[in-house]
Amino acid sequence: MDPALALSYVVHVVSAAFWTGGVLYAVYAVIPAASAGDLSPAAFARSVDGLLQVTRWTGVALPLTGAYQLWLLYSLPRLFGTTAGHLVLGMAALWTLMNGLVELGVYRMCQSRGDSPGLGAYFRRGFTLGGDADVPALADVGRPYFRAGAALATLLLVDAALLAGGV
Known part of the structure; x- marks a missing residue:
C-alpha cells in the first residue's frame, strides 16, 4: 500500500x-x-472548549484525508453508483451535520448567557465562562444539540463499520 x-x-x-x-x-x-451541578464553571468550560x-x-x-482517499480510490461512477460510494457520501453528510x-x-450556550459574539470572535475565542455562570442552565441549552450529535456519531460509526466490512 502507498505510504x-x-x-x-x-x-x-x-x-x-x-x-x-x-x-x-x-x-x-x-x-x-453539569446539569446536576457537579461541575464548576471552569471545569464545564474546559470540557466544552476541549470538545470544540x-x-x-x-x-x-477529516475532510483533507477523506478527500485524498476519494481522489485515489473513488471514481465518480463508484462514488455515486455503489453501496460503498453511498456509505462514503453518507459518512460525509453525517460528519458535516455532527460538526455543525x-x-x-x-454557540447557543454563548448566546444564552448574553454573549452573542460575531462568527470571527466566536471561532477565535472558543468557550469560556466566568465563575458565576449557571452551569446547569447552560448544559440544558447545549443538551439537545449534543444529543443529536451523539446520535449522528453512532450512525457515523455504524456507517464506518459497514464500509470497513466491505458492504
Missing part, C-alpha cells in the same frame, strides 16, 4: 475515533454532571 494512503487512513481513523468519542463522552458524562477544539481540528483533518450541531450547541 501516503496508509498515513491518511491512520490520521482519518484516529481523528474520527477521537472526535466521535468526545461527542459521546460529552453526552454521557459532561452534560449530565477537537471538533475544529478534526474539521480540517456541536458548533451550534456551543
Whole structure:
C-alpha cells in the first residue's frame, strides 16, 4: 500500500475515533454532571472548549484525508453508483451535520448567557465562562444539540463499520 494512503487512513481513523468519542463522552458524562451541578464553571468550560477544539481540528483533518482517499480510490461512477460510494457520501453528510450541531450547541450556550459574539470572535475565542455562570442552565441549552450529535456519531460509526466490512 502507498505510504501516503496508509498515513491518511491512520490520521482519518484516529481523528474520527477521537472526535466521535468526545461527542459521546460529552453526552454521557459532561452534560449530565453539569446539569446536576457537579461541575464548576471552569471545569464545564474546559470540557466544552476541549470538545470544540477537537471538533475544529478534526474539521480540517477529516475532510483533507477523506478527500485524498476519494481522489485515489473513488471514481465518480463508484462514488455515486455503489453501496460503498453511498456509505462514503453518507459518512460525509453525517460528519458535516455532527460538526455543525456541536458548533451550534456551543454557540447557543454563548448566546444564552448574553454573549452573542460575531462568527470571527466566536471561532477565535472558543468557550469560556466566568465563575458565576449557571452551569446547569447552560448544559440544558447545549443538551439537545449534543444529543443529536451523539446520535449522528453512532450512525457515523455504524456507517464506518459497514464500509470497513466491505458492504
